[in-house]
Amino acid sequence: MASSAQDTGIRIKTEVKVQxxxxxxxxxxxxxxxxxxxxxxxxxxxxxxxxxxxxxxxxFIGPSGCGKSTLLRCLNRMNDLIDDVSVSxxxxxxGQDIYSPTTDVIEVRRRVGMVFxxxxxxxxxxxxxxxxxxxxxxxxxxxxLDEACERSLRGAxxxxxxxxxxxxxxxGLSGGQMQRLCIARAIAVEPExxxxxxxxxxxxxxxxxxxxxxxxxxxxRYTIVIVTHNLQQAAxxxxxxxxxxLGRLVEYEPTPDMFxxxxxxxxxxxxxxxxx
Amino acid sequence: xxxxxxxEGLGTIKQRLxxxxxxxxERLTEAVKALMERRQDLAERVARxxxxxxxxxxxxxxxxxxxxxxxxxxxxxxRFITAAMKINAxxxxxxxxxxxxxxxxxxxxxxxxxxxxxxxxxMAELALRMTRDALDAFVRRDPExxxxxxxxxxxxxxxxxxxxxxxxxxxxxxxxxxxxxxGLILISRNLERIADHATNIAExxxxxxxxxxxxxxxxxxxx
Numbered sequence: 001m002a003s004s005a006q007d008t009g010i011r012i013k014t015e016v017k018v019q020x021x022x023x024x025x026x027x028x029x030x031x032x033x034x035x036x037x038x039x040x041x042x043x044x045x046x047x048x049x050x051x052x053x054x055x056x057x058x059x060f061i062g063p064s065g066c067g068k069s070t071l072l073r074c075l076n077r078m079n080d081l082i083d084d085v086s087v088s089x090x091x092x093x094x095g096q097d098i099y100s101p102t103t104d105v106i107e108v109r110r111r112v113g114m115v116f117x118x119x120x121x122x123x124x125x126x127x128x129x130x131x132x133x134x135x136x137x138x139x140x141x142x143x144x145l146d147e148a149c150e151r152s153l154r155g156a157x158x159x160x161x162x163x164x165x166x167x168x169x170x171x172g173l174s175g176g177q178m179q180r181l182c183i184a185r186a187i188a189v190e191p192e193x194x195x196x197x198x199x200x201x202x203x204x205x206x207x208x209x210x211x212x213x214x215x216x217x218x219x220x221r222y223t224i225v226i227v228t229h230n231l232q233q234a235a236x237x238x239x240x241x242x243x244x245x246l247g248r249l250v251e252y253e254p255t256p257d258m259f260x261x262x263x264x265x266x267x268x269x270x271x272x273x274x275x276x
Numbered sequence: 277x278x279x280x281x282x283x284e285g286l287g288t289i290k291q292r293l294x295x296x297x298x299x300x301x302e303r304l305t306e307a308v309k310a311l312m313e314r315r316q317d318l319a320e321r322v323a324r325x326x327x328x329x330x331x332x333x334x335x336x337x338x339x340x341x342x343x344x345x346x347x348x349x350x351x352x353x354x355r356f357i358t359a360a361m362k363i364n365a366x367x368x369x370x371x372x373x374x375x376x377x378x379x380x381x382x383x384x385x386x387x388x389x390x391x392x393x394x395x396x397x398x399m400a401e402l403a404l405r406m407t408r409d410a411l412d413a414f415v416r417r418d419p420e421x422x423x424x425x426x427x428x429x430x431x432x433x434x435x436x437x438x439x440x441x442x443x444x445x446x447x448x449x450x451x452x453x454x455x456x457x458x459g460l461i462l463i464s465r466n467l468e469r470i471a472d473h474a475t476n477i478a479e480x481x482x483x484x485x486x487x488x489x490x491x492x493x494x495x496x497x498x499x
Binding site for chain 2: 209213216232235236255256259260
């Protein structure tokens with residue numbers, strides 16, 4: 001299901017526009033306002049309000065079942081694909097209310113790309129994996145695709161490793177390379193925001209380090225929201241961290257503050273390993 | 277390994293420590309100069325303390341704390357950061373000693389000279405060089421240079437004992453010299469403490485590079 005969701009997620013309109021460089025950090029890329037979410041009778045997100053900074057890395061942490069992945073999936077309406085889900089409140093992505101009835105969900109998922117825990121390249125060549133989103137958007141000009149392919153692979157720090165074998169299968173890459181291929185595929189369609197759901201949990205430490213360095217480099221151009229079970233990873237890569245517990249946002253602070261002087265006792269207990 | 281922004285963080289700490297070392301050396305040089313040239317204005321200026329050194333101390337500790345919390349440094353990186361925090365404290369203390377030297381100098385220079393100053397400038401020169409070399413050893417990760425700093429500490433201690441004995445005889449002979457002599461004894465003690473702080477820095481450098489704790493050992497065992 002996740003991979004079919006991504007298929008739609010990267011469909012784009014024929015014209016790929018680069019959003020005007022809105023260089024000012026500190027601006028909000030996503031406004032989350034009083035969001036509640038239930039799966040049937042199960043109320044899993046309670047009154048979540050937060051601002052996600054433009055061109056920053058924001059990490060969501062918390063124990064399993066705290067709602068962090070659920071919230072992440074709200075940000076590109078991935079939860080629409082689950083039966084019996086109801087969402088209230090408002091999520092505004094760079095000025096657009098993405099839950100408004102007039103919103104084009106496919107366009108939302110083009111603007112808000114996603115990278116999953118398990119890398120999911122298509123059983124196609126490396127090249128075709130990267131340009132897939134462009135092709136289904138109707139772009140077939142080889143020159144445009146070639147350029148997008150190189151730019152995206154460079155952006156994902158994978159170009160040098162695969163440039164001589166672009167026509168080989170994407171499934172033949174190592175786990176870390178596959179994950180970077182998925183990142184290349186996500187950025188090929190020029191999203192504004194990249195959501196990452198546990199992008200390193202299946203990778204070894206070296207591959208993890210490469211992805212972390214990549215995340216750090218990507219924030220020059222993209223707003224990134226990452227869900228991670230790995231506290232150290234949140235500490236290393238993010239600018240701001242939100243701590244979730246039982247579906248509530250307990251604390252949301254600049255990462256250096258969160259990890260040196262958390263305000264809430266629950267946060268303190270969680271990041272010092274006393275529960276969770 | 278390619279942890280660029282972590283390396284950058286370490287580089288900034290090193291650079292700030294050097295900058296702090298520069299300020300501290302400057303204050304110390306000025307304090308001693310004020311004493312030797314009997315310049316009250318200079319002594320007063322140094323005695324007021326150094327805002328910049330205090331700010332750097334806070335900034336460096338804050339950077340170290342954040343790198344520890346956010347980057348989980350290990351092995352030589354971990355030793356670097358813990359060494360940096362200790363060196364930071366030692367440098368700040370050296371800065372404080374420079375302030376104390378200037379304060380003590382004020383008591384000495386408004387009275388007639390007691391005797392020509394020979395041992396104290398020699399101590400000052402040694403203490404300054406020890407501080408400078410200890411920081412150089414830190415920057416270059418040079419344990420040999422650090423060991424030379426350790427060896428010089430005894431010389432400073434001996435000079436201090438000598439200054440103390442000589443001034444004691446002056447005070448016994450003429451109670452009118454007590455205030456001046458006491459001022460000079462305190463200054464020699466300030467200088468001796470500076471050499472101790474430089475020694476601490478040198479020991480931290482050896483720990484940083486060789487992961488060997490050489491504190492509280494006789495000098496031969498440190499080699």
